Each structure stands twice: as structure tokens, then as C-alpha cells.
Amino acid sequence: MTAASINTTHSSTLDNAQAAANALKKFRVIYGTVRQHFREVEQHCGISGSQLWLLQEIHRTQNIGVSELANRLSIHQSTCSQLVDKLAKAKLVTKMRSEQDQRRVGLCVTEQAIAILAKAPSPAEGVLPEALNAMSVEVLMQLDSVLDKVIKQLGVRSHKLETLPLSDM
Numbered sequence: 001m002t003a004a005s006i007n008t009t010h011s012s013t014l015d016n017a018q019a020a021a022n023a024l025k026k027f028r029v030i031y032g033t034v035r036q037h038f039r040e041v042e043q044h045c046g047i048s049g050s051q052l053w054l055l056q057e058i059h060r061t062q063n064i065g066v067s068e069l070a071n072r073l074s075i076h077q078s079t080c081s082q083l084v085d086k087l088a089k090a091k092l093v094t095k096m097r098s099e100q101d102q103r104r105v106g107l108c109v110t111e112q113a114i115a116i117l118a119k120a121p122s123p124a125e126g127v128l129p130e131a132l133n134a135m136s137v138e139v140l141m142q143l144d145s146v147l148d149k150v151i152k153q154l155g156v157r158s159h160k161l162e163t164l165p166l167s168d169m
Contacts, residue, residue, distance in 0.1 A: 030128065037127045038167040045116050047090070049126050049167030050075075054083050055113050056124035058093060063106030073125075076163035083165075092116065126166060 038049040045052055050073070057072050058064055070080035084107060087093040092113040096106045109117075123130040132140065161169070 034126065034128050034166055037121065040121045041167070045120050047087075047092070047116065048165075050165030051083055051087055051092075052116070052120055053125045053129075053165075054080070054087060055092060055109055055117055058107045059109045059114065059117060062108050063096065065104060065106060069107070073165065074163070075165055079164060079168075087113075128166065 041047070041049045041052050047055075053073060054069060057069055061068075066080050066084055067077055069084070070077040073080065084093060084095075088095060092110055094108050094110060096108060097104070117124065135143070
């Protein structure tokens with residue numbers, strides 16, 4: 001091995017290490033920003049970020065069902081049901097059975113919930129979903145591809161985390 005090839009190998013290792021460190025810093029900024037926003041939500045509102053997002057979606061679409069709500073938040077339906085139950089116990093949401101189909105339950109926010117929404121830091125859905133929704137499809141597809149590679153490198157054994165709200169992790 002020549003001195004030039006040793007320097008090239010050493011240089012590319014440093015470049016890879018520096019690139020990995022830079023990427024790690026960006027993950028820290030994203031994670032820290034998300035956590036900071038959720039702390040602000042809890043301090044101002046007394047509820048979690050996921051509960052705030054649910055309230056916002058229910059307020060936007062009165063009589064929405066749990067299935068549709070879970071789809072909008074990209075969370076599992078049982079997780080959504082648990083969050084709705086907490087909001088109902090706190091008297092922030094009411095459940096109304098449909099007169100046409102007694103199996104269907106629609107959700108409505110209470111006046112207390114509307115007051116919470118008025119004082120809540122925005123965006124109610126969280127800073128990361130808002131940022132992602134502002135990106136083009138092309139950028140999101142690139143990001144999705146790169147994040148798939150990161151997940152494979154982590155050796156993720158379960159993808160159950162993908163259906164949990166960020167504020168509840």
C-alpha cells in the first residue's frame with residue numbers, strides 16, 4: 001500500500017465519520033425541537049401534544065369517527081381510542097351515537113376544549129408534521145428512501161413504533 005492510498009483511505013474514513021456526525025447533529029436538532037414543542041404544549045395546555053392534535057382535528061370535523069381520526073394522525077386505531085377516552089374523561093370531548101347507525105360514534109369538542117385550542121402553541125399537530133406537510137412529494141420520497149436506509153442500519157425488529165404519536169414516545 002502506498003502512502004497516497006493510505007492517506008486516501010484515512011481521509012475517506014474521516015469524511016465518513018464527519019458526515020455521520022453532521023447527520024447525527026441534525027437528528028438531535030429535529031428531536032430536540034419536537035420535544036421542546038411538546039413541552040410547551042403541556043405547559044400551556046395541560047394535555048399532551050397528541051391530545052391537542054386530536055382536539056384540533058375533532059374541532060375541524062365535528063362528529064368525526066375514531067377510524068378517520070386515527071387515519072389523519074397516522075396512528076393505530078386502538079391508540080386513538082385510548083387518547084379519545086382520556087379526552088372524554090377530562091370533559092374535552094363528547095361522544096355522540098349516530099341516529100342512523102348506532103354503531104358509529106361521532107366526536108365533538110367541548111367549550112373547555114375550544115378554550116385550550118385558543119391558547120395552545122401552534123402548530124397543534126406538532127412542528128414535524130407541519131414541516132413534512134410543507135415539503136414537496138419529491139423531497140418527501142427522497143427523505144423516505146434515506147430514512148428507510150437508516151432504519152435498516154438500526155436493525156429495527158419491530159415497526160410498531162410507527163403508529164405511536166411522537167409526543168407519547
